Amino acid sequence: MNGIINLFKPKGITSHEAVKKMRKTLGIKKIGHTGTLDPNATGVLPLCIGKGTRISEYLLDVEKEYVGELTLGIATDTQDAYGRILKYSSKKVDEESIRLAFESFKGEIEQIPPMYSALKHKGKKLYELARKGQTIERPPRKVNIYDLKIDKILNNKKIIFHVKCSKGTYIRTLCDDIGQFLGTYGYLSYLMRIGVGDFIINDSVSIDYIKRLDKKELNSIICPIDKGLSKMESFIVEGNYYKQLINGALIPINHDVSNCYNFNTPIKVYCKNTFIGVGKxxxxxxxxFVKMDKVLI
Structure with missing residues (x-):
């Protein structure tokens, strides 16, 4: 059993707990996720299975998409609905100002990671320190907001929005920052991840659904390893090099062909109509030459 399952993570469990449940459900140990999703968020959590775990590093960098709700007027210590309320504001914000604020956060921005996060400081997770009442200075990090649009504004207080962003973006922090930009406060009151690269929510499946599948049905929902690498260029090696290729030998290629690719950049390698693995x-x-980095057959 090798490939990727587009799992719909339910609210209330960590990404690690979702992996643990899937290990028990499928009866296999080699399962890993491709980037955490907050315990109180729902949505797409691609899980790499079997040999698929060896490509998880390539899926960490893909763009993420979310639907969220920002509530204005309140700040919490976790920047979401599950933290302790720190501040209130009765300031009224008009719709035009809200739309202007959202426009201002498009493109490359800097974020200060929240204390309630899994980032580490001297071997300790920040949320562990935060629970002890400690605050550590965190340097800002650059992230990209590729798209940010408002779907609905309710009473100029609750904003339903859609965001497409780079890895490492904290949507909680985005809401907090927008609140401050507006001269008030804001927190993330709801979050659903609707896309991770090519994995979208319409194709995701729940743990309970997976439990009801027989072996044939289960295989039908496992995405082939190479399909999870759609952003990566493909390269076809002649069939007579098959044995050398799977044994990791360097395969010479035409210089004119190599000029069509970037050197030392990961590519999907095929031979005899078979996905061999990732090389460069x-x-x-x-x-x-073509050099294999990961042989996955």
Whole structure:
């Protein structure tokens, strides 16, 4: 059993707990996620299974999509609905100002990661320190907000929005920052992840649904490993090199062909109509070769 399952994570469990449940459900140990989703958020959590776990690193960098709700007027210590209320504001914000604020957060921005996060400081997770009442200075990090649009504004207080962003973006912090930009406060009152790269919520499946599947049905929901690497360029090696390729030998290629690819950049490698794994094109002594990094057959 090798590939990727587009899991719909329910509210109330961590990504690690979702992996644990799936290990028990499928009866296999080699399962890993491709980036955590907050315990109180729901939505897409791609799980790599079997040999698929070896490509998880390539899925960490893909863009993420969310639908969220920002509530204005309140700040919490966790920047979401599950924290302790720190501050209130009775300031009224008009719709035009809200829309202007959202426009201002598009593109490359800087975020200060929240204390209630799994980032580490001297080996300790920040949320562990936060629970002890400690606050550690966190340097700002650059993230990209590729798209940010408002779906609905309710009473100029609750804003339903859609965001597409880079890895490492904290939607909780985005809501907190928008609140401050508006001269008030704000927290993330709801979050659903609707996409991770090519994995979208319409194709996701729940743990309970998976439990009811027989072996044939289960195989039908497992995405082939290479399908999870759709953003990666493909390269086809001639069939007579098959044995050398799967044994990790360098395969010489035409110089003109190699010029169509970036050297030392991960590519999907195929031979005999079979996905072999992830490799790269290298140059050695002015000769171009395909070098396998991960053989996955």
């Amino acid at each position: 094109i290298i140059n050695k002594d002015n000769i171009s």
